Amino acid sequence: MSDATERLLRARVRPTRRPVMRQRWDDLFFLHWEYAAAAIQARLPSGLTVDTFESKAYLGVVGFRMNAVRPLGLPALPWLSYFNELNVRTYVRDAAGEPGVWFFSLDCDRAPAVVIARAGFGLPYEHAAMSFGPGLAQSCRRQGEQETAHYAWSAGSSPQIAAPGSLEFHLAERYSFFSVRGGRFVRGQVHHTPYELSSAAVTAWSDLPLRWDGFDVGDRAPDLAHCCQGVAIEAFSLVPAHA
Numbered sequence: 001m002s003d004a005t006e007r008l009l010r011a012r013v014r015p016t017r018r019p020v021m022r023q024r025w026d027d028l029f030f031l032h033w034e035y036a037a038a039a040i041q042a043r044l045p046s047g048l049t050v051d052t053f054e055s056k057a058y059l060g061v062v063g064f065r066m067n068a069v070r071p072l073g074l075p076a077l078p079w080l081s082y083f084n085e086l087n088v089r090t091y092v093r094d095a096a097g098e099p100g101v102w103f104f105s106l107d108c109d110r111a112p113a114v115v116i117a118r119a120g121f122g123l124p125y126e127h128a129a130m131s132f133g134p135g136l137a138q139s140c141r142r143q144g145e146q147e148t149a150h151y152a153w154s155a156g157s158s159p160q161i162a163a164p165g166s167l168e169f170h171l172a173e174r175y176s177f178f179s180v181r182g183g184r185f186v187r188g189q190v191h192h193t194p195y196e197l198s199s200a201a202v203t204a205w206s207d208l209p210l211r212w213d214g215f216d217v218g219d220r221a222p223d224l225a226h227c228c229q230g231v232a233i234e235a236f237s238l239v240p241a242h243a
Helices: 003-011 037-041 111-121 167-172 208-212
Strands: 021-035 057-071 083-093 099-108 125-132 137-142 149-155 176-181 184-191 196-204 224-240
Touching: 003 099, 003 167, 021 037, 021 149, 021 167, 021 196, 037 057, 057 208, 057 224, 083 125, 083 137, 083 208, 099 111, 099 137, 099 208, 111 125, 111 176, 137 208, 149 224, 167 224
Parallel strands: 099 125, 099 176
Antiparallel strands: 021 057, 021 224, 057 083, 083 099, 125 137, 137 149, 149 196, 176 184, 184 224, 196 224
């Protein structure tokens, strides 16, 4: 087993400290495009290295419904705890080799969530108009943009946990994210059971979120498409990352 696979397996172990939030991520889709590693690296902050698989780097567009979002010990609230999210991400490791995700943007249709995530976690959340359905479909128009990204998909295979060492494992088994908060380079952690992924039959897709973030994939369809029914999440407080 490779060192990279072992690090990803270790990252799925639940932290011993108390979580600060609980939530669900439901009806997820994962679209990935191969992209030049050097071009991604040029967009990363000092201290992060693009994490490649067989020398290939990837950009992801991931959409889902955030459900029952609440601080530990408090109930979910109508409207406030339920919203849509769509993020543009890549896969990285810090100076100590810790694997995780770097977000270029996170579109969200609930204004308080945008404010809290920006301030509390240092994440680049964006205000957006979003909708979900009918069926497995999501749309997103970022504030200040004129076009709307549309997605529709269905499961094309039985759900299963990604095999260690596979590309799907490299992309999905990410339990940390990196950000800069208050001038400090930090790492956030989540815990959930491993995604049970299905290949996705995609009937609508868009590269608009990539273009909004300055990436050009040449209007080509995603190289990989997966979906997942959902997972229950525990989110933990930020810790210093290794720069």
